[in-house]
Amino acid sequence: MRYNYGMSTTPAEVVITGLGATTPLGGDVDALWQGMLAGRSGVRRIDDLVAAYAFADDLPTKIAAPMAVSPADALTRVQARRMDRAEQAAFVAAREAWTAAGTPEVEPERFAVAMGTGIGGVNTLLDQDDVIEERGPGKVSPLTVPMLMPNGPAAWVSIEYGARAGVFTPVSACASGAEALAMGARLIRDGEADVVIAGGTEAAINPLTIAGFAQARTLSRRNDDPEAASRPFDSARDGFVLGEGSAAMVLERADFAAARGARVLGRLAGYGITSDAYHITGPDPTGAGQIRAIRKALRDAGLSAADIIHVNCHATSTVVGDIGETAAIAEALGPDAVLTAPKSNIGHLVGAAGAVEGVVALLSAVEGVIPRTLNLESKDKEVTLDVVAGETRRTRPGPVLSNSFGFGGQNVTLIFTPA
Numbered sequence: 001m002r003y004n005y006g007m008s009t010t011p012a013e014v015v016i017t018g019l020g021a022t023t024p025l026g027g028d029v030d031a032l033w034q035g036m037l038a039g040r041s042g043v044r045r046i047d048d049l050v051a052a053y054a055f056a057d058d059l060p061t062k063i064a065a066p067m068a069v070s071p072a073d074a075l076t077r078v079q080a081r082r083m084d085r086a087e088q089a090a091f092v093a094a095r096e097a098w099t100a101a102g103t104p105e106v107e108p109e110r111f112a113v114a115m116g117t118g119i120g121g122v123n124t125l126l127d128q129d130d131v132i133e134e135r136g137p138g139k140v141s142p143l144t145v146p147m148l149m150p151n152g153p154a155a156w157v158s159i160e161y162g163a164r165a166g167v168f169t170p171v172s173a174c175a176s177g178a179e180a181l182a183m184g185a186r187l188i189r190d191g192e193a194d195v196v197i198a199g200g201t202e203a204a205i206n207p208l209t210i211a212g213f214a215q216a217r218t219l220s221r222r223n224d225d226p227e228a229a230s231r232p233f234d235s236a237r238d239g240f241v242l243g244e245g246s247a248a249m250v251l252e253r254a255d256f257a258a259a260r261g262a263r264v265l266g267r268l269a270g271y272g273i274t275s276d277a278y279h280i281t282g283p284d285p286t287g288a289g290q291i292r293a294i295r296k297a298l299r300d301a302g303l304s305a306a307d308i309i310h311v312n313c314h315a316t317s318t319v320v321g322d323i324g325e326t327a328a329i330a331e332a333l334g335p336d337a338v339l340t341a342p343k344s345n346i347g348h349l350v351g352a353a354g355a356v357e358g359v360v361a362l363l364s365a366v367e368g369v370i371p372r373t374l375n376l377e378s379k380d381k382e383v384t385l386d387v388v389a390g391e392t393r394r395t396r397p398g399p400v401l402s403n404s405f406g407f408g409g410q411n412v413t414l415i416f417t418p419a
Helices: 029-038 077-082 085-100 122-135 144-148 152-161 173-189 207-215 254-259 288-301 319-333 350-367
Strands: 014-022 111-116 195-202 245-253 266-275 310-312 338-340 400-406 410-418
Touching: 014 029, 014 085, 014 173, 014 254, 014 350, 029 350, 077 085, 085 111, 085 122, 085 152, 085 195, 085 245, 111 152, 111 173, 111 350, 122 144, 122 207, 144 152, 152 195, 173 195, 173 245, 173 266, 173 350, 173 400, 173 410, 195 350, 245 254, 245 350, 266 288, 266 350, 288 319, 288 400, 288 410, 310 350, 319 400, 350 400, 350 410
Parallel strands: 111 195, 310 338, 310 400
Antiparallel strands: 014 245, 014 266, 195 245, 266 410, 400 410
16 A cells, blocks of 8 residues: 655654664664674774775875675675665665665655765776776776766665655765755655655775875874774874765655554654855854754754753864864753764764764664763863763663764754654
8 A cells, every 4th residue: 555645734744764774883774883882993904995006005094994894795796886886885775774664655756865975986986087097988887977976876776766756965075964864854844755765875985085185184094003093082183084884764754654554763853954154174163053053953853952862973083173063062052962973983984974873863862872982082171071981871762963064064963863
């Protein structure tokens, strides 16, 4: 039986019925969550990934957080050959989420996909550039363009499941995955869809990306101690660790999910999106855009600052970014805010970060658990808020706020609540 509720005159409640992920901690959601609770790190040396390059020894950063399980291993040979690694990751995460949601029966015209990415198929682009340089244009793959285009991950997911209400690809740097989740919620609230697969994906661990970030002095160079390299809020932090992976959520209208008897995991209760209009890479030092995003999300969810159990911070482990975010949180939520930073475990997944951390935030909200922040040995004196470290902290189920901020001054705050 198919359910089609059509347009609504009032905003619909958005529930989450399925989760999927492939990350540096494992190939599914359970591996991600258990890894977070156990305090495991997915950061390692990547000599094997760059060994073929003559300049490998000259790369200043030799660590990253690759996916623990190759997404190609979960696909057929033909599927893997036709997709860039970022597309493969999105496909695998979406499949897990769709299966977990019980494969909803929904009219294709009421079903959409929103899958963000910050960089897209950069590995394909670089590989095919090598081909044209070494073997000529006649040897370039005919699949090059659909493999490198940023909307490829969302398009592949829509083709697989027959989503015809629209395919959306937010490209907002490190805020892309979170913005895709917000977009999915907006589509449902505005009556344009009953079901949306939403999330983010990124697979950009390669010498060019590493060199570019390193030249900008944003990457950690703690090559001799990879698992200790990503250290948000710590006074000895020296930059972020580049990660890769994907996460997806199945978002539904609450009444649609109820009508089909779906198991509801939680709710995407509110979101706030703002922009700094300040600098192409640096955040506004006043934190005004971040503060507005947090306050907009609270208003949207109908919550107060006191309702928030903890904040899933963007906290990349950069010197300036961590301090600015904590100041913004203190202003928006008050001095008693409690923080955690998943990037200490999984590195910075760029366009996938907000989606992967959204999964962590939702599970935290549902289970009443705050994963610890790794590598916090000496908290920066300018960070005055309570950062969960040392041990995972038990609390109570309740609203969790998740921040994602991207180059270009793009700010997204999401709020997840239990069912």
